[in-house]
Amino acid sequence: MPIENTLTHRLKLLAEKYETVDFIKGDxxxxxxxxxGDTNKELFAFxxxxxxxxxxxxxxxxxxxxxxxxxxxxxxxxxxKNEIVxxxxxxxxxxxIIPQANDSFYRLYTYTTYNKFLHALALLAEQYGSIKxxxxxxxxxxxxxxxxxxDAIESITRWFREHDSxxxxxxxxxxSCKRVCMFLRWMVRSNxxxxxxxxxxxxDHRTLIxxxxxxxxxxxxxxxxxxxxSTSMPNAIRLSRRLAEVFPNDPIRGDFALxxxxxxxxxxx
Numbered sequence: 001m002p003i004e005n006t007l008t009h010r011l012k013l014l015a016e017k018y019e020t021v022d023f024i025k026g027d028x029x030x031x032x033x034x035x036x037g038d039t040n041k042e043l044f045a046f047x048x049x050x051x052x053x054x055x056x057x058x059x060x061x062x063x064x065x066x067x068x069x070x071x072x073x074x075x076x077x078x079x080x081k082n083e084i085v086x087x088x089x090x091x092x093x094x095x096x097i098i099p100q101a102n103d104s105f106y107r108l109y110t111y112t113t114y115n116k117f118l119h120a121l122a123l124l125a126e127q128y129g130s131i132k133x134x135x136x137x138x139x140x141x142x143x144x145x146x147x148x149x150x151d152a153i154e155s156i157t158r159w160f161r162e163h164d165s166x167x168x169x170x171x172x173x174x175x176s177c178k179r180v181c182m183f184l185r186w187m188v189r190s191n192x193x194x195x196x197x198x199x200x201x202x203x204d205h206r207t208l209i210x211x212x213x214x215x216x217x218x219x220x221x222x223x224x225x226x227x228x229x230s231t232s233m234p235n236a237i238r239l240s241r242r243l244a245e246v247f248p249n250d251p252i253r254g255d256f257a258l259x260x261x262x263x264x265x266x267x268x269x
Contacts, residue, residue: 003245007223011246011257018260019253021193028052029186029194031063037082038198039130042187043121044070044085045196046131049183050117050168054107062106069097086129089122113167120163132187132199134159141202149184149207150237153177176212176236184208185252194256208252210243212236215262216255 024030032045047066051059073093074084088094098118101111109117128134138155139147153173157180160169170177188205190197210216212231216239220226225242228235243254 003225003242008246011223011243011254014257014261015247015253017257019192019194019256023194023256023260026056026060027194028056028060028063031067032186032196034067035085037084038132039082040085041196041198042130042132043089043125045186046121046183047085047118049179049186051106051109052179052182059106065097066094069093086125089118089125092119092122094118094122109168117160117165117168120160120165123163124159131156132202136202146204147202149181149188149203149209150233152184152203153180153209156180173233176209176231176233178211178213178231178236181209181236182211185211185255189250189252205250205252206244208240209233209236210240210252210255210258212239213259213262216258219258219262 024033028048028051029045031048032041035041035044044067048063051062053059070085070088070093073079073088073091077087077091079087095115098105098111098115100115103111105111105114124131124134128137135141135147135152135155139151141147150173157170157172157177160166161171169180184199184203185208186195187199188197188203188208189195190200190205212235217226217229217231220239220242221229226235226239240251244251247253
């Protein structure tokens with residue numbers, strides 16, 4: 001059923017309202033804007049996205065803890081400016097603050113769980129230099145070609161599944177892979193005050209899949225964009241296609257409309 005003109009207009013106004021520089025304040029996307037160098041931005045954005053669930057008051061300090069450790073490491077060591085985060089990973093410097101232990105690091109993540117995640121990411125950085133280069137190699141991308149977002153997500157989940165990391169990155173795309181989808185939005189969308197678009201040359205932004213945040217699902221249900229509250233990948237793709245009716249050249253711009261409205265609604269209740 002086509003989306004009514006009034007709802008189309010409302011979604012466009014909401015996207016305009018929320019996709020601003022002010023959105024970054026208190027959002028995990030803030031961290032990648034504090035770092036110089038595309039490889040540094042990419043790797044740390046992936047780390048930040050992996051911790052971005054639950055209360056921001058709880059997960060933002062955890063992300064800051066890791067960034068502080070990276071900055072201290074860069075001061076102590078002579079490191080190539082654009083390879084600070086990859087060198088921090090490859091040197092296993094994170095072991096000093098994220099050792100293998102069964103205590104809770106953040107919510108469902110034990111120190112061991114998160115340590116193994118960082119080890120798997122370190123192996124990727126060691127072998128390919130960056131996640132972008134990993135995807136280019138994985139998909140044998142030729143000049144002018146682009147990867148479909150779902151294929152990129154499948155490659156990322158497979159890498160962590162095959163490198164002894166469970167509990168942080170989903171094992172496959174049966175789940176909506178919310179945090180990976182959010183990371184891809186950050187990396188791929190350009191001409192945005194929030195998203196940095198440093199992968200706009202390798203992934204088609206029109207194939208991006210909306211991160212199925214609780215706020216997003218609630219607002220999408222309320223607006224009758226979807227009929228199921230499931231946070232599965234098929235439902236995320238279904239919602240993304242619905243948003244393409246409103247934003248045909250940039251479907252995931254609708255994420256700002258739905259998330260922003262949902263977050264504001266939660267503050268008033």
